[in-house]
Amino acid sequence: MTQRTGSVETASGDRAVVYRHRLPVRVTHWIWVLCLFFLLASGLQIFNAHPALDLGNASQFKTAAHGPVPHLLAIGAEAGPPARGVTEIFGRRFDTTGVLGLSGPPGAQEARAFPAWATIPSFQDLATGRVVHFFFAWIFVVNFLLWVTFGLFDGHLRGDILPRLRDLSSLPRDIRAHLSGKLSHGRRYSPLQRLSYAVVLLVIFPGMIVTGLAMSPGFDAITPWLVTLLGGRQTARSLHFLGMASLVLFFVVHIVMVLLAGPLNEMRSILTGWYRTAPDPGEVEP
Amino acid sequence: MSPPIPRRRLLRLGLAGLGALPLAGCKTFDFLADPNDPTRDVLVSANRLTKEVQRSLQGRRALATEYTMADLRQGQKPNGTTDPQDPAYLALKAQGFRDYRLSVTGAVARPVTFSLADLHALPQQSQITRHDCVEGWSAIAKWSGVRLAHVLTRVQPTAQARFLMFECFDTMEQGLSGAVKYYETIDMVDALHPQTILAVGMNDQPLPVANGAPVRLRVERQLGYKMAKYVRAIHVIPDFRQIEGGRGGYWEDRGYAWYAGI
Known part of the structure; x- marks a missing residue:
């Protein structure tokens, strides 16, 4: 008890x-x-x-020979204007500007997967x-x-x-x-x-x-x-x-x-x- | 025991503290990035624990997993320096590294200078292993070269020999006192490990420039930054505290752990 x-x-x-x-x-x-x-x-x-997240022992890389390869998950930024934060899940793309991929105060946005408020150090x-x-x-x-x-x-x-x-x-x-x-x-x-x-x-x-x-x-x-x-x-x-x-x-x-x-x-x-x-x-x- | 009185003051404090944690944001802990912060020193002590535990569980001869050619997914991703522009390196590269010499000196009974032909004359070995970068990615490649233990047998380290310092050709940045070059140190446990090699070939080809030609180190039970590329000289030393930042490597001087088994 x-x-x-x-x-x-x-x-x-x-x-x-x-x-x-x-x-x-x-x-x-x-x-x-x-x-x-x-x-x-x-x-x-x-x-x-x-x-980026992959399966298996080795990672997938974007190369000239292989072109874009699907990850389980990938978070990145795309050049603009305007620049965008893009989250890719099983090959489906979502615009996550402001939180994932591209975040920060207006005018000083940074390309980073998770935003400053979520990481240590910031x-x-x-x-x-x-x-x-x-x-x-x-x-x-x-x-x-x-x-x-x-x-x-x-x-x-x-x-x-x-x-x-x-x-x-x-x-x-x-x-x-x-x-x-x-x-x-x-x-x-x-x-x-x-x-x-x-x-x-x-x-x-x-x-x-x-x-x-x-x-x-x-x-x-x-x-x-x-x-x-x-x-x-x-x-x-x-x-x-x-x-x-x-x-x-x-x-x-x-x-x-x-x-x-x-x-x-x-x-x-x-x-x-x-x-x-x-x-x-x-x-x-x- | 008497009926518990709701300890409201304590609760309020606890709730306030809990609420402040996320609200404060992670800037609160940015001080941990300061290399001289005493709290950081406490946290860093966990790295020593990791090293001691892993080393004692591994023993000297536990091997990194070896794969087959079928496991190669893509070419070995080059990282860090991929095309050194240092004049000494460019001169050697222009001649196909014909005049390259690897000197092994320091706490040794017989300093030796090896040409690439000398290295090829020593017993060769190949291994298909997984390269784990500190950033998180992995790549599998076939590495060929000479076991570092064979090189050490030739130079006969003395009783003072505790570490090997790998001096590299490539400049990482311009410091106040000139170019800061890549360097790394490993201890005798890794130096004598059967999978620790000076690689001169990759995937059945001569080692490409992007991956550290003409000679790079492979330390298969640790992360990529331990595996110095563009190796110019090996110094057998008793201690690395007098070298550069004193922490045993270019990245170690910038806050990364000397033991990179995790």
Whole structure:
């Protein structure tokens, strides 16, 4: 069991305040917030040095002999006037002037894949981006190992994260409840929560570590099978990018859910551990 | 434990901090680009950890993956300097590098000067490997040349020998005290690695000028910037802190890690 029940604050026994998040869960959560912020901003800086994604081991290059070749994704600028930022996804072109490819204040626009406000440092500096990225990557890895270790020993993984069979069967009802804005405030995570946390923490997080390591020529000499398994170094790089995009999407949904569910109560539970429960709205409906 | 009181002040602080993080924009962290910033030094320490961990897991002889000719997708993308305009280089190039000499000196018992014919006379090896650029792209090519270990056997490094400094022909920029030329350093672990070669051929042709003719270095377990092109001389040295910016390479002096295994 991960929760301890606190004293009942109201006359109704339904609105008990429970100890929902133990210290290791709270600490690792905030370290992830810190790491992911820096990893994202420095990662976009690194991406800007070669803003194209390919499959396989070798990259595709535009040459006189080969002409333009399709990338999975490519962000670039086209000379004007007026100059344009162009994002190409699976060969389809989109004008993304102002954000991707070409951005900056009017009159001082720069050709760069991701804009200055999204990268660390704000200017083009691959060397510093790498310094920041690898420092926080190490913290991320250590934090992940700590979280898994605590999770295995105190039952957080099995009790809270790993989806159970009955979570899957009640998933449709939980999805309907989420869509209609009836969020549960139970002692446990809802089925949808368990599933999304399991995907993020047990699939995407280790996936980011593995695809990141597969891009390292030094690490490839240690585990040559890994880069082969992932379909090549450039495929690993594309997967790393896809993982980043998934995490950004998760972050947005996560914040929206916190705001909908009651930001003070949610924030209190991830800072102090204590969480005010409420009857499951799906069950009190007549 | 008494019922927890909502710690509103703490919450407000936390929320404000969280909100400020993206709003502040990433200019907030531009100070990290300053090479003398103490916070940057802390972050850079992770590079040493990466080197120690990778080196201990690799051992001395773990090999970079070798591919087949079928894996060549396009020609080897030339990067960095692709056509040096330095007079000494142009003079050699005009003669098809007939008068090229590679001197290997420093902490060695027997300094030797090699002509291209001398290098070709040493045992040759070829390897089809993936070139990973620090920018993020990769290219696969076949590299042919002489194992650096064979060259070192000829010159017999002394007990002081810890690094190899590769002096290059190509000028990268004009500094206050004249032309700044490309240079790189590797240590004895990489120098003696079985895949570390002085390449004189690429894809079964003489090494093209764009890719570093007549001689370039291949250090297959690291990124491209370690693999000096247009190599003019090799200096066997005990330490690189007195050279140029003191960080062991042209790009290292500009903030890139000396160990480029990641």
